[in-house]
Amino acid sequence: EHIPFAHTRYPEQEMRARSQEFYELLNKRRSVRFISSEQVPMEVIDNVIKAAGTAPSGAHTEPWTFVVVKDPDVKHKIREIIEEEEEINYTKRMGKRWVTDLKKLRTNWIKEYLDTAPVLILIFKQVHGFAANGKKKVHYYNEISVSIACGILLAALQVSRGTRETGETGTKTERSWKFRPSVQLGNAGLVTVTTTPLNCGPRLRVLLGRPSHEKLLMLLPVGYPSRDATVPDLKRKALDQIMVTV
Amino acid sequence: EHIPFAHTRYPEQEMRARSQEFYELLNKRRSVRFISSEQVPMEVIDNVIKAAGTAPSGAHTEPWTFVVVKDPDVKHKIREIIEEEEEINYTKRMGKRWVTDLKKLRTNWIKEYLDTAPVLILIFKQVHGFAANGKKKVHYYNEISVSIACGILLAALQVSRGTRETGETGTKTERSWKFRPSVQLGNAGLVTVTTTPLNCGPRLRVLLGRPSHEKLLMLLPVGYPSRDATVPDLKRKALDQIMVTV
Ligand SMILES: Cc1cc2nc3c(=O)[nH]c(=O)nc-3n(C[C@H](O)[C@H](O)[C@H](O)COP(=O)(O)O)c2cc1C
Ligand SMILES: Cc1cc2nc3c(=O)[nH]c(=O)nc-3n(C[C@H](O)[C@H](O)[C@H](O)COP(=O)(O)O)c2cc1C
Numbered sequence: 001e002h003i004p005f006a007h008t009r010y011p012e013q014e015m016r017a018r019s020q021e022f023y024e025l026l027n028k029r030r031s032v033r034f035i036s037s038e039q040v041p042m043e044v045i046d047n048v049i050k051a052a053g054t055a056p057s058g059a060h061t062e063p064w065t066f067v068v069v070k071d072p073d074v075k076h077k078i079r080e081i082i083e084e085e086e087e088i089n090y091t092k093r094m095g096k097r098w099v100t101d102l103k104k105l106r107t108n109w110i111k112e113y114l115d116t117a118p119v120l121i122l123i124f125k126q127v128h129g130f131a132a133n134g135k136k137k138v139h140y141y142n143e144i145s146v147s148i149a150c151g152i153l154l155a156a157l158q159v160s161r162g163t164r165e166t167g168e169t170g171t172k173t174e175r176s177w178k179f180r181p182s183v184q185l186g187n188a189g190l191v192t193v194t195t196t197p198l199n200c201g202p203r204l205r206v207l208l209g210r211p212s213h214e215k216l217l218m219l220l221p222v223g224y225p226s227r228d229a230t231v232p233d234l235k236r237k238a239l240d241q242i243m244v245t246v
Numbered sequence: 247e248h249i250p251f252a253h254t255r256y257p258e259q260e261m262r263a264r265s266q267e268f269y270e271l272l273n274k275r276r277s278v279r280f281i282s283s284e285q286v287p288m289e290v291i292d293n294v295i296k297a298a299g300t301a302p303s304g305a306h307t308e309p310w311t312f313v314v315v316k317d318p319d320v321k322h323k324i325r326e327i328i329e330e331e332e333e334i335n336y337t338k339r340m341g342k343r344w345v346t347d348l349k350k351l352r353t354n355w356i357k358e359y360l361d362t363a364p365v366l367i368l369i370f371k372q373v374h375g376f377a378a379n380g381k382k383k384v385h386y387y388n389e390i391s392v393s394i395a396c397g398i399l400l401a402a403l404q405v406s407r408g409t410r411e412t413g414e415t416g417t418k419t420e421r422s423w424k425f426r427p428s429v430q431l432g433n434a435g436l437v438t439v440t441t442t443p444l445n446c447g448p449r450l451r452v453l454l455g456r457p458s459h460e461k462l463l464m465l466l467p468v469g470y471p472s473r474d475a476t477v478p479d480l481k482r483k484a485l486d487q488i489m490v491t492v
């Protein structure tokens with residue numbers, strides 16, 4: 001029942017270089033809210049969800065369901081539900097502070113990307129499961145586990161964009177990755193924006209026919225960025241602002 | 247304030263190959279509970295935390311603090327606190343079902359890795375922050391955001407182990423990564439186990455001198471696996487058990 005853990009040693013300088021270049025690649029990730037309607041390779045979507053499915057989970061319960069929506073009518077219904085609820089969030093439900101805090105992101109309740117993105121991934125947490133005898137099975141830390149899986153999915157999506165060996169935006173370590181340089185067509189690797197459609201969970205769950213022990217945790221619209229996509233000019237905290245050594 | 251999102255197109259077959267090989271690499275991750283006392287390169291620890299810090303967060307609040315514990319005395323005090331609380335969890339607090347559910351993992355309240363692992367990373371969520379005027383700043387979805395960051399950290403740790411071009415355990419796509427084959431010394435890349443020390447948060451927070459608006463979310467012991475590390479023989483769900491297409 002317990003098996004040896006197969007392992008190999010890697011040279012330290014290799015570990016350093018790889019962790020550095022992976023950080024640099026991830027550091028290019030941005031939440032993109034302008035998504036082109038162009039189709040994306042579905043194998044990549046499968047692979048990033050498979051990657052998410054390798055996440056650890058409390059007591060190995062794997063408490064996640066990934067609903068991949070491609071149907072334009074269903075996407076539009078999702079948009080209608082979210083815009084309806086979000087308008088109430090912005091104008092009535094959530095209060096001035098919430099609206100002010102979101103101002104720098106220039107978000108509002110109009111979510112065009114829900115129609116334009118070729119793929120919406122709705123991530124549900126299973127708040128419990130079922131044992132073989134039909135009894136409820138506890139899903140320890142299901143929200144944390146599914147959020148970890150989502151982090152892994154975002155990393156996988158970022159990796160799947162590939163890297164170029166040359167070009168003004170590539171860093172030196174990035175250029176050392178194995179892939180061939182590719183033509184710049186003014187388009188991009190896949191992007192998404194992590195969203196948590198506030199107060200929309202129950203209606204979206206019913207629309208998608210998911211059972212009541214599944215609760216919507218996140219919605220990721222996935223696609224290529226639209227040609228003139230912009231992002232807020234945010235900075236990230238430096239290492240010494242987020243790390244303490246003891 | 248909003249800036250163009252720099253992007254480049256990558257060939258679809260490259261996106262497919264990279265997402266596939268990244269999935270295969272992540273699929274080798276296992277939670278390892280037997281950790282060698284050997285020192286690890288601290289730059290790798292810095293880089294995986296920097297990678298975690300690229301995570302998205304609700305309204306860009308970056309609500310995380312990573313406490314890296316290397317001091318053997320502090321590690322031992324952490325072990326004492328956790329074993330004390332965990333013994334109560336196992337014998338009194340949590341009940342028979344919890345104990346049964348954990349049986350297949352063969353975990354108990356003895357956590358030797360808290361002493362042996364050269365590095366413990368304690369991840370705190372900031373349940374709120376402070377604005378420039380000293381007022382409380384809301385941290386929307388702080389637990390989800392920090393869990394996503396943790397997922398990215400785990401992915402970065404897995405990447406930092408490097409890959410070999412040859413050898414019986416490497417897959418074909420894995421062998422295509424750029425790094426040189428390395429000697430098999432019967433040791434390994436870095437490993438961890440995601441843990442949520444139940445009911446230990448407040449005491450660990452005080453021990454580490456963290457402020458009261460920070461709450462312990464996870465503890466990751468990091469190091470090389472010990473020579474004879476074993477793992478539970480778990481299987482992961484297949485794609486069609488976790489994904490639904492609409
Ligand atoms: C939120 C969370 C909490 C966990 N808590 C513990 C824990 O306290 N102790 C432990 O030994 N493992 C813990 N685990 C690890 C799981 O048992 C492990 O991920 C699962 O059995 C699957 O094994 P794998 O990570 O090797 O794929 C936790 C995992 C998650 C995601
Ligand atoms: C849990 C969570 C919820 C979020 N919810 C929304 C959302 O509902 N709408 C939105 O436009 N962005 C949302 N975001 C994206 C954040 O605004 C974004 O991650 C942050 O501003 C940092 O920007 P970056 O992702 O480009 O680094 C969310 C992010 C997280 C982690």
